[in-house]
Amino acid sequence: MFIKIIGGQNMNIYERDILINLSKDQYINQRSLAQRTGHSLGTVNQTIKSLMRTGYIDELAMLTSKAQDEFKEKKPKRAIILAAGFGMRMVPINTETTKGLIEVNGEVLIERTIRQLHEVGITEIYVVVGFMKEQYEYLIDEFGVELIVNSEYATKNNLHSIKLAVDHLENAYIIPCDIWCRENPFSKYELYSWYMVSDLVDDESSVRVNRKMELVSVQKKLGGNSMVGICYLVKEDAEIVKQKIIELSKNRYYDDAFWEEALYKKDRMIVAAKVVHSVDVVEINTYEQLRELDSDSNQLKTDAIDVICNALDVKNDEISNISVLKKGMTNRSFLFECKEKKYIMRIPGEGTDQLINRQEEAEVYNCIRDKNICDDIAYINPDNGYKITEFLEGARVCDPLDEDDIKKCMKCLRNFHQKKLKVDHDFDLFGQIEFYEKLWNGKSSVYRDYLKTKRNVLDLKEYVQKNIEVKTLTHIDAVPDNFLFVDKDGKEDIRLIDWEYAGMQDPHVDIAMFCIYSLYDKTQVDHLIDIYFEDECKQSIRIKIYCYIAIAGLLWSNWCEYKRTLGIEFGEYSLRQYRYAKEYYRIVQEELRKLKEGREVIQNV
Incomplete structure (x- = not known):
């Protein structure tokens, strides 16, 4: 490679290296210069002659003013x-x-x-x-x-x-x-x-x-x-x-x-x-690179590693192949190995202490632990939310656009709901809307018509309450990414993970949550409802699920607004949630109008 320098001259890489070396150390002889630069004695000999010929060094191999000017410029x-x-x-x-x-x-x-x-x-x-x-x-x-x-x-x-x-x-x-x-x-x-x-x-x-x-x-x-x-x-x-x-x-x-x-x-x-x-x-890109370079580094003594050591009864150096998983909306998670098994450790993300009750989450996991519903929990801390689960090898998430996948997920969801499990806490949709709003209060909503949208959504509460048939343990975050397809003894099994928001609620809320996370349009929403209810959904229940879509849209929109105050943006997701709140309120009003007109026609007949 040649580099252009002052005066139209070209200097090759050997000339540059030797000139820099001469600027740092006194010239003794060509042999010592060869040792310092790593170049052959023949290369040094030719380079010295070239530098003298082009006027960068004198007969004593001292830098000339031309060389000094070159160094000064660069x-x-x-x-x-x-x-x-x-x-x-x-x-x-x-x-x-x-x-x-x-x-x-x-x-x-x-x-x-x-x-x-x-x-x-x-x-x-x-x-x-x-x-x-x-x-x-x-x-x-x-x-x-x-x-x-x-x-x-x-x-x-x-x-x-x-x-x-x-x-x-x-x-x-x-x-x-x-x-x-x-x-x-x-x-x-x-x-x-x-x-x-x-x-x-x-x-x-x-x-x-x-x-x-x-x-x-x-x-x-x-x-x-x-x-x-x-x-x-x-x-x-x-x-x-x-x-x-x-x-x-x-x-x-x-x-x-x-x-x-x-x-x-x-x-x-x-x-x-x-x-x-x-x-x-x-x-230094990874924990293990740091451990290899300095096994006594203070940063190796993290809370997460201490938890792993205590929970799984291992030493620090037995933990290997640590790698980051995709950063989720709420948490940071990483994969690691020890004792010839793979695990995932969840570390709660920014602001989650405000959003999630870890005591209640631990209660949910205790309720479902032995029912082959969720992933296998090795450790959960009800105080700080640290959680260790066994890694499900070869698992994949649900594709919300794949007909076969969504049929299997809705069957899994229906079977879970039919167990009618109970815990001691509720997930109050309307209460959570107010709660998230308080977290970002002090800053006005980024949406100009927020107050109107909120009033409309709150108006749906009466209809919802009249049409709740039963309350049971509900996942709340039953979105496609939380349905894992795994191979169990040669058979496909589905596990539902991430139960942070779970509580007692109308189980039909889970259907709405699946829809809005998948960014479904109304045709897709209706199709999913038909799959869950096996084509036997009453119109009153369908309208109630529309209500839940509007309510959940505002709920997660407020959640995104809080996250935004922490410097975390969710792009299209946050905008679409707010649109669900507005559009499905209008859909509910239209469907109720149709029902009313239908009753009037029947009465007149």
Whole structure:
């Protein structure tokens, strides 16, 4: 690879490396220079002659003013540290500490990085924060950094973090916050742009280093150099990257993209490779990587791990293969193995202590524990909601658009309702609407006609109460994602999971909940009702289920409004719930009008 420099001259990678080395250490002889750079003696000999010929060093191998000017122009001036993300793979550590503040050998990761930058004279440091941003505030006073807040960290990847700092890319290091470097990777002297990779082969990498020290694209799963993520950009390349970042960030296709997308031109990066040994630079992505690097790290002593050890009678190092599951609307969960079995641990998410009574949830699980209805519970804490369940291998969730799936789910739901199980607490739909509203009260609803919609929904209460035939234990959250299809001894079985909201209620509420989570239209709603009731649903009950759809729509709309105050958005889901509240109120009114007209016709006859 060749890099363009001042005066129209080209400098190859050996010349750049040796010139940088000469700027750091006094020249003794070519043999010592070969040892320091790792290049052959012949390469060093040729390179020294070339640098003399082009005027970068004199006869004594001392830097000339031309070289000094080159170093001055490309000198590192600033750094951008990316620290906005969830660090989802760091479960369960990320439930208590953001990844940049993990301790390794008694030193906080991001503090170590900042100190290494200070050692080479870089004090202009920008830290892009988002998740747990408050935990980074102390860095302003401690190290004089500037925080840049990425409010979109939950929905967009770090390309959008870099966009917030594009005016600071010139002669800048870009650094992930979760990197541990044995030796200082930064320098007072740089001559070209580079991106750091390690000599470790990684199936997830999208680049490999060729013989010219270029970073060329490689398909994932084919193996490339592990991408460390530290990068240095000189002025010319910084401008290219800046324009590319701005362009890409306008395209929603790149919402989930890494910032490195801006480094590519066709099939390779526009910057050179900087290769390091994998033992010298470690990206700490998982609990187990941290444990391997520092088995005494304070972050390994999390509440979640302590619970697992006590509940399953295992030691910390017996817990392995920890991996994050999809982040749910309410909880964070992770998968782990111990004693040759797989388990899922649920950790309640933000604000759930306000939303869910864990004592009541534990009561429900005790009620259904031995009835082959739910997943197998290994541990549940009625105080904090921590729960451990056995992992159901090969399980899949219900497809709400698959006829066979929904028939099986409605049969499962009907069989559960027919057991007429009882617990000591109710789920009050109207009470919960008021409760969620109080949680976000103090801020007006995001919907301009909320008060009118609420009045309409509350008007449905009388009809509902007149048409409740029985109350029994009801799941409340009987949505497609909570029906698991599993193989049990060669036969398909269905398990209903996540009973956080369950309580005594009209079981027909569960039908409404399935509909609104599936975002069904009225035709699909009616079809599901027919399946559940095996084509024998009375019109009065059908209208009652329409009422429940309107009521549940407002209920979960208010739930989403509360979550919104916590910085959590649910996109289309929240909007559709509010639409259900309005549209199904109108549907109920229309159906009641038809019933009334039908009775009048009969009376007249």
